[in-house]
Amino acid sequence: MQLELVIVQRRVQARVPLPRFQPDPHSLAAQQTARRPVVRFADIPLEWTDFRLAFRQTADILHRYDAVDHDDYQRILKLGRDGNSLEPVVAAWYEATSLAEDQPPRQQAPEGEPQGLDQVLVLAIRPFLARCAEVLGQLTDFSEWRRHCPFCGWEPDFAVITPSAERRLICGRCVAQWAFAPFTCPFCSNDDRALVTSFATRDGRYRVYACDVCRRYLKAYDARNAARPVMVSVDTIATLPLDAAAIQRGYLG
Numbered sequence: 001m002q003l004e005l006v007i008v009q010r011r012v013q014a015r016v017p018l019p020r021f022q023p024d025p026h027s028l029a030a031q032q033t034a035r036r037p038v039v040r041f042a043d044i045p046l047e048w049t050d051f052r053l054a055f056r057q058t059a060d061i062l063h064r065y066d067a068v069d070h071d072d073y074q075r076i077l078k079l080g081r082d083g084n085s086l087e088p089v090v091a092a093w094y095e096a097t098s099l100a101e102d103q104p105p106r107q108q109a110p111e112g113e114p115q116g117l118d119q120v121l122v123l124a125i126r127p128f129l130a131r132c133a134e135v136l137g138q139l140t141d142f143s144e145w146r147r148h149c150p151f152c153g154w155e156p157d158f159a160v161i162t163p164s165a166e167r168r169l170i171c172g173r174c175v176a177q178w179a180f181a182p183f184t185c186p187f188c189s190n191d192d193r194a195l196v197t198s199f200a201t202r203d204g205r206y207r208v209y210a211c212d213v214c215r216r217y218l219k220a221y222d223a224r225n226a227a228r229p230v231m232v233s234v235d236t237i238a239t240l241p242l243d244a245a246a247i248q249r250g251y252l253g
């Protein structure tokens, strides 16, 4: 399933134009100073035809692998077909989930939404957002530690330990990376090392940081002795046994 999802994203990403906007350095700096994500909804170079295609194909794949049930799948398809309702839904969802640094994490998708819609939206918008992050990453300094993605305001979903032993978080929506404290929990800011349980796979390639305050965990690829850089689509699948191990110990993804 993951592989099929990656193929859809690659296909769309190849067609995404570079952001048309000329980022205004003043508004970029203002967003940064306010510790808000720098990509605003209006900046995203969304081509609705491509977005709809990615949206439908993602929903099809999740449904085929039973990740979305039949009724929710039908509701998601209906939303994707209806030209007038999809765009405001996507805009409102992005606004609500593009979190500034001082906002608490969003607990769950709003009630009444089809289950799985969040996941379909994350995957369908990823190629467009990833392109924005690519462009903006070259223009701005993102070295300040942030819990939420400095580009799109979503949560980190994975991490990489660089050869210089720095930990970089990886956004679960736009896949951008940013530096973060090596042992602070990005979900609740707990920085008491005694309250962070960390364990690695036997080969040392992957690691889990589990927080004993909020009970959430984050997986990481340890690139210190690795032959290749992190590959999010591969590494998130290769670490499924680590998810099982973390959940078994009572932590939440």
Ligand SMILES: [Zn+2]
Residues within 6 Å of the ligand: 149, 150, 151, 152, 153, 154, 171, 172, 173, 174, 175, 176
């Ligand atoms: Zn992001």
Ligand SMILES: [Zn+2]
Residues within 6 Å of the ligand: 185, 186, 187, 188, 189, 190, 211, 212, 213, 214, 215, 216
């Ligand atoms: Zn925590």
